[in-house]
Amino acid sequence: MKGIGKYFIFLSRLFVKREPLKTYMKQIIDECVKIGIDSLVIVAIVSTFIGAVTCIQTAYNMVSPLIPDYVISVVVRDMTLLELAPTITAIVFAGKVGSNIAGELGTMKITEQIDALEVMGINSVSFLGLPKIVGAVFMFPMLVILAGFLAIMGGYFAGTLTGVITPQDYIYGLRADFIEFNVTFAMIKSVVFAFLVASISSYKGYSTSGGALEVGHASTSAVTNSCIAILTADYLLAELLL
């Protein structure tokens, strides 16, 4: 509970007594590149394979001849939009970006770089944390859109190349009973998850004290806490919005 309280104090320090917004612009752009562009490959690989596996496993489980084949792509589409694209990408994001943020800030803390900012009269929480959070909130939804597209494409190629579904059935399934709100839901989830990963990882890095060992602990802790927060938020959002 003490940790949660400190996390909220950390969040409040992000927005009060900060530098003028123009100070952050270059950093926000740098963070967008670092967080977004550098995560493209891993997100692309993971989402393509998840889409492919979902397609194959759904086909494997559909033993009744009464269920039409296009249902396979309906399942791939809805699972991708509702759960796999935002949530699995967020878990991957926590592992890659979250550990990176915690490691970077943790190292800055133990090498007194954060103290150097404070001595200059700069609100270090806001100066270091805010660009990372804004960068993540801005870039992660784009990664989720990409992940969703690639997962559906992965399902298409896996399904059609192995012959479990025809291309026509797959495309028909993608269009059948489509609920537009599912895309909105995925975007809401992506913004919430990005905020959680970036803020929790920044907090963990910022509150590091000690040496190299503690920086490692902070990185691990950032990933595990981010994953727990993602899954909790995932459940709460599903309860609230669906």
Added chain:
Amino acid sequence: MIKFDNITKSFEGKTVLHGISGIFEPGRANLIIGTSGTGKSVLLKCMVGLMKPDDGVVLYDGRDFTHATHFVQREIRRDIGMLFQGAALFDSMSVERNVMFPLDILTEMPKDEKLDRVNFILKRVGLENANNLMPSELSGGMKKRVGIARALVNNSKYLYCDEPNSGLDPQTSILIDSLIKEITEEFNITTVVVTHDMNSVMEIGDYIIYMYQGRKLWEGNKAEILDAEVPELHDFIYANKLVQALREEQDLKKNG
């Protein structure tokens, strides 16, 4: 001038600073010395605002820093430069960007002017051709020089140095000490150096505070320190064989 009065600080019931007071004048190197764990760094952190003292006040040229609002503290902090023990350079930035950083964030100076100022201060610390080097490419002594340059680039009035010689060889230590002393006199700034290095004390100690177990036990200058009659300070000074030899030589001269 920095005046601090009755600075007291405790951690979880254990008092580490017991009402420390003193005045640091500009244009001279003011040293805080003492053994490890005696509260020197905590005092320094209370003075620069990295920690809030439980009691007491720090005044910068009469301006109350300890009880000031955030915005007043921020204004005062812009006059403070600090050299950290490990230099605390930003790893991802070149030497030039490290030194320019305070100007980028704290001033509205045009870019050309900032570059001129950076080049001037880098030249002053003896690093005129190091603009594009990264911190990982610098030696310990060079890092300290860049740290000093960054601390002074914004025309700081107060320079704090936390263990400026830690991790440096004796020759480089002397160079850094000399640089601190020269800069202090040249720019007439108030310099505060936390150290336990007796060589530094004898080299640049214009005004010295000796701390022991969170208390100020002695104050004076380098000419007076060898004759100080405080047993704890005596033990601290003469733990250094060089100073011991110096004292023996002085005694021999005195006794003919």
